[in-house]
Amino acid sequence: MTSVEQIKSRLNIADVVQGYVKLQKAGVNFKANCPFHQEKTPSFFVSPARESWHCFGCSRGGDMFSFVMEIEGVGFLDSLKILGLKAGVEITPLDRKDKGEKEHLHELMDSAKKFFEARLKEDSRVIDYLKSRGVTGETAKKFGIGFAPLGWRNLHDFLKLKNYSGLEMEKAGLTIKSSGPQGSGYYDRFRNRIMFPITNSSGLTVGFSGRIVPWDAEAEKAGKYINSPQTVLFDKSKLLYGxxxxxxxxxxxxxxxxxxxxxxxxxxxxxxxxxxxxxxxxxxxxxxxxxxxxxxxxxxxxxxxxxxxxxxxxxxxxxxxxxxxxxxxxxxxxxxxxxxxxxxxxxxxxxxxxxxxxxxxxxxxxxxxxxxxxxxxxxxxxxxxxxxxxxxxxxxxxxxxxxxxxxxxxxxxxxxxxxxxxxxxAGGRNIPTESHPKKTRRNLLMDRLKGFIIWQDKTEDKELKELFDKAKNDFNFKEEDFKESLALEAELLYSGSESLLTEAQAIIKEIEKDGIKEKLEETAKKIKKIELQKSDGEKEELNRLIGDFQTLMKKLNQL
Structure with a gap:
């Protein structure tokens, strides 16, 4: 069993999403206001049975991995790591060359966090200070509180031994590049400070906030707190501590x-x-x-x-x-x-x-x-x-x-x-509303029919099966047209219907009607064009088009 399969077998998609969004029960599914665009009426649905989510407002959707990728702004490997941690599934480490920049920097930040935690355990003076502020050992461990000791290259040298480069440490905001008469190099950004790891909403360390210790009067000139600079991982305007x-x-x-x-x-x-x-x-x-x-x-x-x-x-x-x-x-x-x-x-x-x-x-x-x-x-x-x-x-x-x-x-x-x-x-603004190109009514009905077919792909109703086979052939449906998100919509719309056959037949009838209406409109335009030209040579074509128009009208009235 792969890591993905293990995670999916241990986690319920509704529980994963509920960690980020407040869900409401909607029959066998769940609904919420979409976290990816502004809306007043919930159009975001989660289906535990299908292990999928979909927003009918902004058309985003997928499985639990794609949800974490979207909401955290991370790649697949990071989403695998986040969900693997929740599920208790060990993810096999990848070679550095196979990792994206963000995944690699997350590991670097985790190493830095462990370094600071270890240094705190070695410094009784800092531990006594935290105790004097009322912080218990259990709380310090929960928040990963650590200590950056006095010195210019403590963290730098530790990370160097783990084969991280000075440039990578600088990209993570942990070191600062210096240049002077004695040559260039890197030195630690945080020195003689109590360290608070800043994490994203999944608990991955993306930055640090370093607080001065009360006995270092010199450090106070640089500020009571020093935060990580803006990096590919850290943007303080998008994060909330804790x-x-x-x-x-x-x-x-x-x-x-x-x-x-x-x-x-x-x-x-x-x-x-x-x-x-x-x-x-x-x-x-x-x-x-x-x-x-x-x-x-x-x-x-x-x-x-x-x-x-x-x-x-x-x-x-x-x-x-x-x-x-x-x-x-x-x-x-x-x-x-x-x-x-x-x-x-x-x-x-x-x-x-x-x-x-x-x-x-x-x-x-x-x-x-x-x-x-x-x-x-x-x-x-x-x-x-x-x-x-x-x-x-x-x-x-x-x-x-x-x-x-x-x-x-x-x-x-x-x-x-x-x-x-x-x-x-001050730079504030309302949460933006996304706009998306509108589909024609016929396209929407076709999507609905495709969803119906996926939803009922294991039906034992012989008439329904025959109807679906004929529809696939008549409308030239291809395998790639059938998306799981369409099935969720069909399930939401028709799960309580008395007759699924009647509902499917009604959709097909409406598709046929719209198809005829489109042909009628096209034929009417051609007729109007010939009439405006007033050409005798086009009389035969005009009569043919009028005949086609009448035939189509007859078909439409019979439906």
Whole structure:
């Protein structure tokens, strides 16, 4: 049995997809809003029986491997590795020459992660510091926390022994190329820092965030945190720290808790709030919202009730509202972040999350005068996609300001007429809708018939078999025309039908009708062309075409 066959025998495609997308039961299948394009009505279906998925909105589809490849943006070998890990199937290592660049760099990053983890175990001072912050050994292991020791080439030399080149390490963002009077070379990017591996949604390491140790005053000049640079693996605007560990709970709880730093995520998970992720040094982006939206449309943001905390959260709230999210605010004690709050008393953090208030309610409690509310609250109301939701908040603002609702509505209209919202000005945008060329009605019916034939390929109904054989011959169907995704559509449409034979006959009749209509239209154009030319020499051809037209009309009426 091949690795692919072993994985498919151990994993259910619905469970794989459910790790990324919130599925709803739809008979024997599952449905969801497609994670690959924006839509309001679910057109994305998963069929466990067929081990396949298909979106009827954007036409993507395939098996569990193609799904992971699409949603993770990886090649087949990486999808094999991701699913092999879930299934407990060991994937035989390939020669380096047989691997793509991404697969190779993923292995390099994994080696770096193991190096940092090993160095942490050797340094009692760093271990004591993590313990003083409240981090347990179990939590450190869960998140792969490590340590980059002081020195210029520790990681470089370790990876060199594993036959990785300096150029490969630089491509992965682990080393920096130097050039000076003593010649060129590479040195480690991370030195004397606590290391937090940053993973993609499948748990593969794609980058690192290095935090200074408190006894290294010199390192603080370079910044409290240093992140990996942009690489072929790492784009911080598309990643959420802890997402791979939080996604299951996000789906179960139908809520995402969003914090600012890695330690906040680590401690929140340790306290039992395992649906927590962090933006890690970037304002909330469209791509990050898209990740969250696959699993939930409810976000709880946590920050201090001071100017800096309020400003940090406000940058992403408007963009989130524009894309249909419900946003609440969890307030932590003034001057403390979630990690410090949890270390002091984890129950306070849990209370803050459970007692989170709607973002607009929160801002209405912060700002009291008319000008502040116009500037800081009304843009959020204007960003809401629902007019009913807007009207609810407009009434609340009008009551607070002792103004008429009409006056507040007018201010909202002014905001909408402006050149763009604050979120758009900052580079935000709504999740795009993809457009695809439309098929003719006859082509759609032909696809439906093909799907019907695949779906019922093992039928014991003799009449249905004969009908399918005749249709294949009449419509000149080829073997490559029959795609598994078409069968899923037929199953969804006709699985509850009283007579499959009657349904199949109806499809064929409609195809024949459309075929005749196309011929009628073509014949009518030819007749019109000859009539416009007014040529006596074309009389015989004109009579023939009129005869053909009448014959076709008779056939159409008989169907």
């Amino acid at each position: 997402f791979d560990k939080a996604k299951t709970e996000m789906r179960k709880q139908d809520m995402c808790v969003l914090v600012e730093g890695q330690m906040d995520v680590v401690m929140s998970h340790q306290a039992g709030i395992e649906n927590t992720v962090a933006v890690s040094g970037t304002a909330l982006t469209h791509e990050q919202l898209n990740l969250i939206k696959r699993l939930t449309q409810n976000i709880v943001m946590a920050f201090d009730k001071d100017a800096a905390g309020i400003g940090a959260a406000s940058r992403g709230i408007e963009l989130a509202f524009e894309n249909g999210f419900d946003i609440k605010i969890a307030l932590v004690p003034l001057g403390k972040d979630p990690a410090d709050t949890i270390k002091e008393d984890a129950s306070k953090w849990k209370e803050a999350v459970l007692g989170a208030v709607h973002a607009i309610d929160f801002y209405l409690s912060v700002y009291q005068d008319r000008k502040s509310i116009e500037k800081n609250v009304l843009p959020y109301i204007a960003a809401l996609p629902s007019e009913i939701e807007k009207s609810r908040w407009i009434k609340k603002v009008a009551d607070k300001l002792e103004a008429s609702e009409e006056a507040v509505w007018e201010e909202i209209k002014k905001i909408k007429k402006n050149s763009g919202s604050r979120a758009q000005a």
